Amino acid sequence: MHWSRWGDPDQAESLPEPIVQLLHKTLGVRSPAPAVAMEAVELPEPSLSASASEALVAAVGADHVFTDAESRIRHTRGKSTLDLLRIRRGDASDAPDTVVQPASHDEVVQVLEACASHRVAVVPFGGGTSVVGGLAPASYGGFIAMDLRRMDRLVELDAESRLATLEPGLLAPRAEELLRERGFTLGHFPQSFEWASIGGFAATRSSGQASAGYGRFDEMVVRMRVATPAGTLRLGRAPRSAAGPDLRQLVLGSEGAFGVITSITVQVQPAPDASVYEGWQFPTFGAGMAAMRRLAQDGPLPTVLRLSDEAETAIGLTDPEHVGSADSQSGCLLIAGYEGPTAAVAGQRDGVAAVLRDAGGEPLGDEPGERWAAGRYAAPYLRDALLDVGAFAETLETATFWSNVPRLYAAVRDALTSSLAGQGAPPLVLCHVSHVYPAGASLYFTVICAQGADPVGQWQRTKSAASEVMTAAGGTISHHHGVGTDHRDWLIGEIGPLGVEVLRAIKDRLDPARILNPGVLIP
């Protein structure tokens, strides 16, 4: 992972000149904004005491404790656009003092003990792909990044129950590789897939592009082991249970604030024999959503189901390789994907096609689908290229019940547009629906505009405005990105002051010294 950009440095691309001109003409993007070199990054002085450092070395060994500048820079914040803007200008003020790499549950426990007794904060670090400020804790006088990359095993596979026990630091592509060797798939493919970790998926309630077929990550988890400063939680004894409240659901979404997940048992599926992705055109966003609702409520559901609004369809953002190209479409593009045994895929495709046709869709064939599949992880690279030329690009997302989707869509789009226009940076606002349920759907917005003189402040104001209307219009503050520090203040509106008090009571019990991700999640 590049330290100041998304992903693999070899995959970085620059924007074609016609796009740069288009950004110039339509959005007023003018001045390139290159990132500084790593040497120019300013790091705070490390602040851990010698005795704290010794305790960490005692826990994991000297070879697995890092205080060099590059290690600290590489564990600074996550990959939101604000994170990138800050690190690109050389600001590493949120860097950890030390990076620690435990190799086992017991070493995690020892690191937590060392940190609790020395009052050092701990940020669990998997793939480092947070886009909500989940890796930037409140100032505490010193903190470590607990990098879980050495905990990367497939521990056990129960083929009969279709359950895989995985360690948290396993990155998604490697987990998928280990499972495919045994004939299975996790079926979890969020846009962060190439760099995200299994532990992060659980801690943030991740949802992938194939959620219609395989479900959300939080729905796949059946068992977890969690190291907390107060001891170890072992949760999950059956697929479902009536043995009281489901405490797994407290750990899922806890974002490192309650403990460090050291083992996760998830439902897996047989690896598909066939994968087909196709495009459909709908006259309007509303017509496309009505079709999606029929599939979500009465079936059959494809494995992948997403619908771009008119703006996203026109700009071609479903295919970041061809943004603004001449083959952009009118109406709204729907992508449907089918994965499974070959015969089942054909049957599923026929069933879905009948519904989509009946709901007013026009088939566009495989080409738009295959193009979407080829570019499904490319958008974050495009963002880096946009930042380079002085444009700003960021995403935000929410979800609500079907009857409220039109209101929420209009409210968030209007808030984004009017906030940025009011700051002299009129944006493109694009939207898609990529996760559907019988009761409702997600809305995923992309915002592109010019970087003003203070792009960080510009977005903070806009994001606040969008979050306010999101809450007021009945949406959740996040469908799958999480809370982190960016959404923390809106969690009060989401679960109420008493809900927050419940989270605090749990935190106080599990983490009395409050060393775990302070300032993340809990207002």
Added chain:
Amino acid sequence: MHWSRWGDPDQAESLPEPIVQLLHKTLGVRSPAPAVAMEAVELPEPSLSASASEALVAAVGADHVFTDAESRIRHTRGKSTLDLLRIRRGDASDAPDTVVQPASHDEVVQVLEACASHRVAVVPFGGGTSVVGGLAPASYGGFIAMDLRRMDRLVELDAESRLATLEPGLLAPRAEELLRERGFTLGHFPQSFEWASIGGFAATRSSGQASAGYGRFDEMVVRMRVATPAGTLRLGRAPRSAAGPDLRQLVLGSEGAFGVITSITVQVQPAPDASVYEGWQFPTFGAGMAAMRRLAQDGPLPTVLRLSDEAETAIGLTDPEHVGSADSQSGCLLIAGYEGPTAAVAGQRDGVAAVLRDAGGEPLGDEPGERWAAGRYAAPYLRDALLDVGAFAETLETATFWSNVPRLYAAVRDALTSSLAGQGAPPLVLCHVSHVYPAGASLYFTVICAQGADPVGQWQRTKSAASEVMTAAGGTISHHHGVGTDHRDWLIGEIGPLGVEVLRAIKDRLDPARILNPGVLIP
């Protein structure tokens, strides 16, 4: 509901004489054990102070506060066999001091305030059908039954999102009636259906006979309002969310120990046009389970799917009207039910039949299915008839992952058999699987034996033995009955001492005076 038996007194039946003879011969059932008359029931003196009583009257009005003997007896404990044995012999020592019937969320809040300030315990009471001691709190110096029957409205129906907002005191048949008038069904039909309440379904994580098609009750809930002594929780803003831990999952299964659920929004489905139930025969329990696993993992799933083991098939308990009759079958009886639009039911039935046939099943036609459907709520009436003649009958249930099902099945059956045989009451032990998931299944045991001199102690010893092996063999202490007081001590093994501490921390925050169902759920 009869005060000392299950259900509608008009539906009570006595056992045919040949069955009584069979019980005598095979199980040694000898002495009839009739229940006392209501006049003979011994009630403790009511212990609420005058000022507490006045506060309750101020909260809900004098017409809705009851202290008469019959009201108190009718709110004593639930409907486990131990509950029935105790009340049948006139023991109402666990009766509430007062029965209070609030009509709204605000009245619930006022009752909680009154009880907190007067240190009176509160047992939320819906249908009164608990079978795990969930309505018998620890001695506290005085407690009320908060009977929610006046909160019985369908508050709102969002047909587009297929969401119904219901009050907690609504009994299931009335909820179903209100929804059917509008074209919908909840699809939740546990054996307690005729008498259980919506609030109770949520508070205990109920699961119904059609869970394969409609899901468990806890999976249907999207929104809840909960009155607690510390304030009101309003939870659930979207079908799914990544806004932190899912606090709804703390309320689901909380069994009245954290608060009183005053509003529940649930996913509903279109009322089915067609319902078909059919029987299949499998040579062994293992072969039938392998077939169920295929359906659960790869589909298609019928709406109802249940499999009796050899003993339950032979005794005919799938059809309580014909227990022990000559038409009992060999092998294992599987019931599959299909509900939905007429065309979909036919397609679903064909798809399931292909899998069952391929897995070694022999179709038995509709007759066994229709017989099961006709008798689906009859078993608790049969239990009363068995108690009358001096037999003992009770059920218990668990769940585990597929790979562990054979071990758990054998361990629990052996524990039940050897414990009761060792006490001179060799039992019939029957079992069925009635809830399946991709990862595993439930096991539901029925035990029938002779009542010894101390049938309560006899069962307590046996239940302890079964619970011990259930935990040791990797099962959950309850798949859908809940924890109550009967399973409380085994919850420690299920979620660990630290998990229990988390529950206590939440309880302390929401209910600092510990007035809510003290002694229920939390060890």
